[in-house]
Amino acid sequence: MTVEVLRVGHRGERDKRISTHVALTARALGADRILFICDDNHVRESVNRIVENWGGDFKFEVIDSWKSYIKRFKENNGVVVHLTMYGENINEAINNIKEDINTGKNILIIIGAEKVPKEAYELADYNISIGNQPHSEVAAIAIFLDRLFEGKTLYRDYKDAKIKVMPSKKEKVVITEKK
Amino acid sequence: MTVEVLRVGHRGERDKRISTHVALTARALGADRILFICDDNHVRESVNRIVENWGGDFKFEVIDSWKSYIKRFKENNGVVVHLTMYGENINEAINNIKEDINTGKNILIIIGAEKVPKEAYELADYNISIGNQPHSEVAAIAIFLDRLFEGKTLYRDYKDAKIKVMPSKKEKVVITEKK
Numbered sequence: 170m171t172v173e174v175l176r177v178g179h180r181g182e183r184d185k186r187i188s189t190h191v192a193l194t195a196r197a198l199g200a201d202r203i204l205f206i207c208d209d210n211h212v213r214e215s216v217n218r219i220v221e222n223w224g225g226d227f228k229f230e231v232i233d234s235w236k237s238y239i240k241r242f243k244e245n246n247g248v249v250v251h252l253t254m255y256g257e258n259i260n261e262a263i264n265n266i267k268e269d270i271n272t273g274k275n276i277l278i279i280i281g282a283e284k285v286p287k288e289a290y291e292l293a294d295y296n297i298s299i300g301n302q303p304h305s306e307v308a309a310i311a312i313f314l315d316r317l318f319e320g321k322t323l324y325r326d327y328k329d330a331k332i333k334v335m336p337s338k339k340e341k342v343v344i345t346e347k348k
Numbered sequence: 349m350t351v352e353v354l355r356v357g358h359r360g361e362r363d364k365r366i367s368t369h370v371a372l373t374a375r376a377l378g379a380d381r382i383l384f385i386c387d388d389n390h391v392r393e394s395v396n397r398i399v400e401n402w403g404g405d406f407k408f409e410v411i412d413s414w415k416s417y418i419k420r421f422k423e424n425n426g427v428v429v430h431l432t433m434y435g436e437n438i439n440e441a442i443n444n445i446k447e448d449i450n451t452g453k454n455i456l457i458i459i460g461a462e463k464v465p466k467e468a469y470e471l472a473d474y475n476i477s478i479g480n481q482p483h484s485e486v487a488a489i490a491i492f493l494d495r496l497f498e499g500k501t502l503y504r505d506y507k508d509a510k511i512k513v514m515p516s517k518k519e520k521v522v523i524t525e526k527k
Binding site: 186187190191193194196197198219223254255256257258259260287290291295296298299300301302303304305307308309310311312315316320322323324325333334335336337338339340341342343 | 362365366369370372373375376377398402433434435436437438439466469470474475477478479480481482483484486487488489490491494495499501502503504512513514515516517518519520521522
């Protein structure tokens with residue numbers, strides 16, 4: 170199974186830090202790739218720097234048309250989940266999504282900035298809310314992936330990492346690669 | 349039980365949007381109050397606007413000394429959890445924290461911006477990581493509160509709300525107060 174995150178509605182300078190948090194959260198919680206509709210150097214460089222130092226092969230990619238991408242993804246054994254505060258509660262929907270995954274489907278998660286075009290709702294197999302209060306797309310992707318993977322992705326360890334953290338109750342323990 | 353979030357290391361302009369996402373996520377996932385060490389108009393106004401429209405009595409407050417605040421909180425039947433990528437894995441620690449809560453303790457969650465002073469590690473009862481990969485403090489507070497409340501806070505509904513969302517599988521359904 171692959172997990173992709175599609176960031177719709179990124180507004181350049183205004184969103185660069187939030188979009189970077191979305192991307193790094195996607196990587197840390199188990200996604201394989203984040204897709205943007207327009208390039209953004211700040212986000213791309215932040216992602217590449219983290220992957221270079223912390224390992225793995227999470228990718229930042231730019232696509233031309235998000236609508237065509239979603240349609241192709243669905244045709245290609247994929248399930249599409251749109252995270253939105255207007256959707257069905259994740260508590261009710263997550264088990265159905267897990268069942269889809271268990272049949273071998275790949276997953277594409279759509280996460281918008283402030284406004285998301287109506288087509289996203291129509292194209293998605295699931296419109297899922299992480300509660301119906303306004304909060305954050307970073308929080309939404311974090312909770313969704315944590316629920317999907319049931320905490321298992323929190324133990325990921327990359328062989329090619331130059332920096333690793335050893336969990337510790339009382340201090341920072343960081344292992345860096347010998348030069 | 350009350351849940352407070354203490355934002356340490358907020359760097360004004362640079363952090364205003366991330367700190368706003370931390371605050372709104374704290375509110376949406378069940379915290380009662382967010383505490384800052386310095387005032388920030390952008391964050392304060394965003395929080396107040398959301399509370400005004402969406403209801404409840406979540407508070408943005410500014411405190412003088414975070415160290416004294418933590419010490420007083422602990423003396424006053426409180427448990428202090430510091431969220432950090434260097435800490436013990438949440439998967440292992442969450443049950444101990446829930447046991448503390450079940451004995452009637454209040455909870456203070458410390459969430460830093462980029463660098464957090466060493467004293468935070470020493471003062472905290474728990475230093476908890478949401479995985480040991482770099483990601484986002486918004487993701488950290490989101491996952492921690494979701495695990496703590498086991499999804500129950502996702503159904504919160506406020507009587508004084510001027511705007512409400514009705515969960516829907518296929519479209520936006522928003523109810524606004526009649527004037």
